[in-house]
Amino acid sequence: MTRLMKHRLFWPVFSLLALIVINTIARPQFIKITMRDGEFYGALIDILRNCAPLMLVALGMTLVIATRGIDLSVGAVMAVSGAVTLTIIDGSSSPGSTSTVLVAILAGIGVSLVLGLWNGFLVAVLDIQPIIATLVLMLAGRGVALLITDGFITTVNSEPLNFVATGYLFALPFALFIWLAAAAAIAIVERRTALGVLTEAVGINPEASRLAGVRSRGIILGAYVASGTLAGIAGIIYSSNIRAADANAAGDLIELYAILAVVLGGTSLMGGKFTIAGTVIGVLIIQTLDSTILFLGVSSAQSPVFFAIVVVIVVLIQSPRVHQWGRALTGGFRTRPGTEVRNDAEVTA
Amino acid sequence: MERPILELTGATVYFGADAALDGVDFRLFPGEVHSLMGENGAGKSTLIKAITGALQLTSGELRIDGEVMHFGSPHDAQEAGVRAVYQEIDLLPNISVAENISLGTEPRRFGLIDWKEMRERAHAVLADLGLDIDPASILGRHSLAVQQLVAIARAISTEARVLVLDEPTSSLDLDECAELFRVIRDLKERGVAIIFVSHFLDQVYEICDRVTVLRDGKLVGEYLTREFLRIDLVQAMLGRSAESLRARPRLHLADERSTEPFLSARAVSVGSGINDADVDMIEGEVLGVAGLLGSGRTELARALTGIDKLDGGIIRIQGTDESLGNPRSAISLGVVYSSENRRTEGILSELSVQENITLALQAERGVFRRIRPARQRELAMSWVDALDIRPPDLDRPAGTLSGGNQQKVLLARLLALSPRVLVLDEPTRGIDVGAKVEVQNLVGELADNGLSVMFISAELEEVLRVGNRVLIVQDGRILDTVPSEDLTADSLTALVARPEAV
Structure with missing residues (x-):
């Protein structure tokens, strides 16, 4: 049990399970999954579907944070990619054709990749502080999206586009497969190649890594490109869901929720050691909380405060300091303070 | 004998099941400089932490002026007049020197900080240390050596009765050391009791009155420095015969090699750090580099290994001109560098x-x-x-x-x-005697196996012992390259220290 508790994902998983249990106690149908027309439905399925945009953004954010950076522009990139994709579909003669939608989606993702490259260029080549470098695009990006959509909310009715966010594949939401594929691809690339350890090295100490011959510039650039591309996909899912490109509302504040998810998952904002599984759990915590608010019928006036209170509680549950107090209160076993702090610092800091 | 200002009896500290400090007695008298010696892991830092309140004793007693004390935090220790300066400077680089010195004890007027008073106070204590810098300047702009002295200034700016100096000289050059020792003697005159921890035996013998030796968390003994032979001190610290640790002498390759150097640098310049330097590194040879801090020894090492870009000159590897624009290209040619800053660049x-x-x-x-x-x-x-x-x-x-x-x-x-050229910048700094000798021997073995090694150290004796030839650097220029058998520790010191001697 103690060994289990020492695992870096123990407290994030614990928080997630606690939220699910509380929801189920409040309204037992929360846990219920039903089969209708060969497709699964239920609150849990909704969570897995609706979390897709935040999940993609948070996965990219994890890589950027691991290099000691931060990407504030993800929300703006989402807006741009949605605007590009929907404007192309809107302007085409056959908005319902799959090939049109595919081309539009690839264009949206391509533009996002270039925006990620721009961020990476500012940070890795020009050596601008990440928070400032990505702030540029955060502010400018929505303006670009407005230019693309001519200041209007472009609405589109296209069956193949709708499928991205609301379609079903093998009885499960298609969006779930998108983020599962992204998470798996990132986990495999990071851990089956040397990218993961070299990223951590750059994040822990860029100069020491340079002296050891690590190409830190390429690694940092790559992280921002990944973050931009994933944000682009997230933007398309978002637009597909509302069937419109809304330059102002798309990805609004998502950068902050993504950072929150990364930290809840146990990756330190100081860079270095990171965990993809942790980020997945962090996003699920936030999304579960979001549906808790809907599910418990918290009024929209109260929901931000409710959300904040629960986040504070989740953060406290994961705090090593609180664990120490807990142990002191229960008069539990004596532990070595030194190692305790070290183990946990990595998890929460 | 007068009463000790600080006395530990039966001091024991457990980390889990391991005793880091096991029943150690220690006493410190006013107006003495007392060295604490031992290998890494002997319990020196644990003992210092217990004295400065950073750690609490599992059992045993700590008395200050005969009174039993319990330090719950470093703050309690400071209240009792125990101040410490650590090897890793714990100051704030982004605020001014004066603010650093007064941090936590800022002079106040009507509840607001009295900046004028703060600067004057800082000026006075810096002048005491013979340090002529502007108290309003930002700390981070100064060299490590100056920052170290500011840390000491901070410690003595309040009424310190016990001053702990943990490796205070590791980033200081000879002049700065001399200056620090002058300050230490001065403090001693004023009755301050000083605990001095250093790996440099020379310094211990120069400045300390008594020495307490620890090994594996236990007390070995307390000795008067002037009666304690150096060889006995090393033996006490290591607990094994010092003979077995003595670095093996390097085989000197007798014949003048006609072979071409593996790496040769001509007229290499980088900024104002190193100018017009010519270096030849031969396979199977250790090239020692002797020079003071700031002489350009580190700049030379970084220039040869592609860490810094050259402003002038060429580097040839096995006769071919190569441009070592970055560490990667140097590594691919078999040229590697180990930085002097283990923590920040290693x-x-x-x-x-x-x-x-x-x-x-x-x-x-x-x-x-x-x-x-x-x-x-x-x-x-x-x-x-x-x-x-x-x-x-x-x-x-x-x-x-x-x-x-x-x-x-x-x-x-x-x-x-599998490098061909190994450039080691201060590889033995801040490590204990046993490990030091191991590193020295290893360097010798590597050279015997055909590597070309550059060995930079502030300890001239070490450079002399390990190097086949010694390159002397001064003010960014290479003064000379001398076979080490033609040098003695004294003659090398003279060469390194005084330009007019040549």
Whole structure:
């Protein structure tokens, strides 16, 4: 049990399970999954579907944070990619054709990749502080999206586009497969190649890594490109869901929720050691909380405060300091303070 | 004999089941400089932490002026007049010198900080230390040596009765050391009791009245420095015969080699750090580099290994002109560099020992040609065995190892690249005597195996012992390159220290 508790994902998983249990106690149908027309439905399925945009953004954010950076522009990139994709579909003669939608989606993702490259260029080549470098695009990006959509909310009715966010594949939401594929691809690339350890090295100490011959510039650039591309996909899912490109509302504040998810998952904002599984759990915590608010019928006036209170509680549950107090209160076993702090610092800091 | 100002009896500190300090008695009298000696892990830092309130005794008593004290925090210790200056400077680089000195004890007027008074106070205490810098200047702009002196200024700015100096000289050059010693003597006159921890035996003998030796958390003994032979001190610290530790003399290659140097640099210049330097590095030879801090010894090393870009000059490897624009290109030519700043430019503390050892090799192979985990373990383990890295735990974060073992991990990282030229900048700084000798011997063995090694050290005796030839650097220029058998410690000191002597 103690060994289990020492695992870096123990407290994030614990928080997630606690939220699910509380929801189920409040309204037992929360846990219920039903089969209708060969497709699964239920609150849990909704969570897995609706979390897709935040999940993609948070996965990219994890890589950027691991290099000691931060990407504030993800929300703006989402807006741009949605605007590009929907404007192309809107302007085409056959908005319902799959090939049109595919081309539009690839264009949206391509533009996002270039925006990620721009961020990476500012940070890795020009050596601008990440928070400032990505702030540029955060502010400018929505303006670009407005230019693309001519200041209007472009609405589109296209069956193949709708499928991205609301379609079903093998009885499960298609969006779930998108983020599962992204998470798996990132986990495999990071851990089956040397990218993961070299990223951590750059994040822990860029100069020491340079002296050891690590190409830190390429690694940092790559992280921002990944973050931009994933944000682009997230933007398309978002637009597909509302069937419109809304330059102002798309990805609004998502950068902050993504950072929150990364930290809840146990990756330190100081860079270095990171965990993809942790980020997945962090996003699920936030999304579960979001549906808790809907599910418990918290009024929209109260929901931000409710959300904040629960986040504070989740953060406290994961705090090593609180664990120490807990142990002191229960008069539990004596532990070595030194190692305790070290183990946990990595998890929460 | 008068009453000790600070006395520890039966001091014991447990970390889990291990005793870091086991029934140690220690006393410190007013107006003395007392050295605490021992290898890394002997319990020196634990004892210092107990005295300064950073750690609490599991059992035993701490008396200040005969009164039993319990320090719950460093703050309590400071209240009792115990101040400490640590090796790793714990000041704030982004605020002014004066603010650093008064931090926590800012002079106030009507509840607001009295800036004028603060600067005057800082000026006075800096003048005491013979340090002529502007108290309003930002601390981070000054050299490490000055920052170290500011840390000392901070400690003595309040009424300190006991001053702990933990490796205060590791970043100071000869003049600055002399200045520090003058300050220490002055404080001693004023009745301050000083605990001086240093790996430099010379300094211990120069400045300390008494020495307490610890080994494996236990007290070995307390001695008067003037009656205690150096060889006995080393033996007391190590608990084994000092003979067995003495560095093996290097075989000197008798004949004048006609072979071309492996690496040769001509007219190399980088900024104002090093000018017009010519260096030849020969296979199978250790080239010692002697020079003061700031002489350009580090700049030379960085220029030869592609860390810094050259402003002028050429570097030839086996007769071919090469441009070593960055560490990567140097590494691919077999030229590797180990920085003098182990903590900031070497070890990646949160990565495991294994990841640290295999990092450079992995970086050279590239992202997509990952070394298989089994191969990584095997490789790392072979270096852990070969260099006797302790504890031999590959999964441990490298930052938790002692300084000497971290240094060995860094050496392993470079050696895993099978380099041809190894440039070591202060590889023995801040590591204990035993590990030091091991590193020195290792350097010799590597050269015997055909590597060309550059060995930079502030300790001239070490340079002389390890190097086949010694390159003397001064004010950014290479003064001379002399075979080490033609030098003595004294003559080398004279060459390094005084330009007019040549």
